[in-house]
Amino acid sequence: MSDKTSGLSRRSFIGRSLASIAGLGLGLAASKGLRAQTAGAPAAGPAPGAAAKPAIKEYRPLGRTGWKVSDVSFGNAGMQDPSLLEYAMERGINYVDTARQYYDMEVVVGKIFPAKRDKLFITTKLMPELFTASTTADEITAAIDESLGRLNTDYIDCVLIHSVGEDPKLSDPKKIENPNVVEAFEKAKRAGKIRGWGASSHGPRMVEDFDWLIDNTPIDMIMPGMNFMTKGLEPLLARARKKGVAVVAMKSLSAARKIDYSPFARDDGTVRQAVIKWMLAHGDLDTVCLTMRTIEQIDEYVAASGAPELTPEERKALGGYGMLLDRDYCRPGCSSCLAACPHAVPIAEILRYRLYFHSYGEEKRAISLYRRLPAGRSAARCVSCDAPCDGNCPHGLAIRSKLVEAHRELTV
Numbered sequence: 480m481s482d483k484t485s486g487l488s489r490r491s492f493i494g495r496s497l498a499s500i501a502g503l504g505l506g507l508a509a510s511k512g513l514r515a516q517t518a519g520a521p522a523a524g525p526a527p528g529a530a531a532k533p534a535i536k537e538y539r540p541l542g543r544t545g546w547k548v549s550d551v552s553f554g555n556a557g558m559q560d561p562s563l564l565e566y567a568m569e570r571g572i573n574y575v576d577t578a579r580q581y582y583d584m585e586v587v588v589g590k591i592f593p594a595k596r597d598k599l600f601i602t603t604k605l606m607p608e609l610f611t612a613s614t615t616a617d618e619i620t621a622a623i624d625e626s627l628g629r630l631n632t633d634y635i636d637c638v639l640i641h642s643v644g645e646d647p648k649l650s651d652p653k654k655i656e657n658p659n660v661v662e663a664f665e666k667a668k669r670a671g672k673i674r675g676w677g678a679s680s681h682g683p684r685m686v687e688d689f690d691w692l693i694d695n696t697p698i699d700m701i702m703p704g705m706n707f708m709t710k711g712l713e714p715l716l717a718r719a720r721k722k723g724v725a726v727v728a729m730k731s732l733s734a735a736r737k738i739d740y741s742p743f744a745r746d747d748g749t750v751r752q753a754v755i756k757w758m759l760a761h762g763d764l765d766t767v768c769l770t771m772r773t774i775e776q777i778d779e780y781v782a783a784s785g786a787p788e789l790t791p792e793e794r795k796a797l798g799g800y801g802m803l804l805d806r807d808y809c810r811p812g813c814s815s816c817l818a819a820c821p822h823a824v825p826i827a828e829i830l831r832y833r834l835y836f837h838s839y840g841e842e843k844r845a846i847s848l849y850r851r852l853p854a855g856r857s858a859a860r861c862v863s864c865d866a867p868c869d870g871n872c873p874h875g876l877a878i879r880s881k882l883v884e885a886h887r888e889l890t891v
């Protein structure tokens with residue numbers, strides 16, 4: 480992303496980094512009072528007699544979709560057992576996120592239909608490589624039909640273009656301007672196959688691509704990678720809100736899964752809950768989509784619903800945790816270092832695969848994504864490079880050494 484257009488300039492990133500603790504308070508103050516309370520939501524709702532378990536406390540309008548969805552929502556790439564989703568629904572979750580790329584997750588979600596179809600808002604994503612500057616409307620229609628079959632349903636609430644905003648040297652930035660994209664999605668809406676469409680992104684051109692889609696298409700939803708480490712998205716989110724475009728946050732726990740944050744653990748909750756609460760206090764997002772792989776994780780995350788006020792202790796814990804991550808975490812939407820690499824290595828993408836490998840427990844997916852990089856663009860380049868990229872990260876990431884480590888781990 481260019482410094483001129485992104486609003487996430489090198490200077491602003493440096494400022495954000497230095498303000499990593501103070502900024503926690505700023506975001507909360509600005510968003511106080513903006514929460515929508517549940518009223519008439521087409522929600523599953525906690526099952527009778529389930530009061531002893533944590534339950535969703537808040538439902539928020541999902542853009543202009545007409546739905547109110549649980550403020551905490553369900554994701555799980557690679558899910559094998561639909562009972563996990565059913566348990567989440569018993570806790571009050573009524574939004575599930577999946578993707579054609581998530582192995583058989585669409586099929587597994589479809590196992591609870593048609594019985595529970597009207598209890599869930601489903602978003603799926605078509606394969607990223609489907610979208611090029613020359614993809615035909617028929618190809619997109621066929622992909623939608625395939626997901627309808629896999630999900631065992633006759634309509635999908637929202638279908639996303641998976642991963643816009645990638646490194647422009649990795650995929651054609653003009654692909655979202657292909658008029659066949661709008662034509663195919665709008666035709667599917669008129670046919671009742673889908674009720675809305677949008678795009679997801681955690682790439683370096685995230686802001687530019689979302690801005691373009693909001694300005695030039697009737698897009699219904701954006702799904703940005705964002706968390707308490709990635710401030711600076713506020714103008715984009717406010718524009719989406721103004722236009723009735725739903726905002727579903729992802730990558731919100733960043734590396735908060737396997738990293739040792741015990742120095743910042745609290746007696747009355749987890750650091751992950753504090754991270755979720757920070758997200759929920761953000762006024763311009765509708766739901767936070769979190770990967771939930773166990774009953775315990777569902778209970779832990781659902782317990783953070785509807786309680787966005789962080790205590791001073793939680794803010795302190797988040798600040799300390801942020802400092803722990805600061806020099807290791809490659810921020811979604813940042814491209815500050817990309818121009819420094821003479822070999823066009825997609826630095827941000829590879830560091831995201833590294834995150835999947837290390838923190839998400841998604842080793843298989845990380846290796847598979849890394850293997851798909853074009854020849855000559857992997858981090859093998861970095862092994863014998865004198866690293867002109869180093870020193871270009873406003874957050875102080877040692878780019879070369881992290882890429883070399885990623886290459887070693889992701890190469891099988």
Ligand code: SF4
Pocket residue numbers: 819820821822823824826858860861862864865866867868869878879882
């Ligand atoms: S170490 Fe060299 S090849 Fe690797 S990203 Fe940096 S500049 Fe590019």
Ligand code: SF4
Pocket residue numbers: 683808809810813814815816817826827830871872873874876878
């Ligand atoms: S390594 Fe640093 S500069 Fe490069 S994309 Fe990631 S956060 Fe931005």
